Amino acid sequence: MNTSEHLLTCLSEECAEVQHRVSKALRFGMGEIEPGQDLTNAQRIAQEFHDVLAIVEMLEERGILKRSTSFREIEEKKTRVQWWMDHAIRNGTLVND
Incomplete structure (x- = not known):
């Protein structure tokens, strides 16, 4: 696996984490705080989205993705x-x- 493939895999994983958080918010509400967690579903969605943006920026910095x-x-x-x-x-x- 090269750097491009690794970062694209990371992007796929981060998008799946956003999807997972959105699913939880639909099931339990945006303001729900999962037992054992400190953040609401809304905050966790935003956090996961920032993770996606970080990987996109890394892909851009390496010329793999042009957005x-x-x-x-x-x-x-x-x-x-x-x-x-x-x-x-x-x-x-x-x-x-």
Whole structure:
């Protein structure tokens, strides 16, 4: 395994940890503190997300990944997500709060 493969594996693991924390928050609430832990699920999601960003930065520093902060692309993604949320509301599978 080379450095690129190692860091990509780390990125995959960190994304899975974000997914795990989000799953716990959906099951038990954002404000829940897991027994034996000090942080809420919301805080732990943020912590795991920062871990993802750290690995992304390491990949960028080594020229393995090139990420541009494109506000246009971010806005386009938000528009697509909102379209699907509206679709889910129309289908009765999402409650608009």
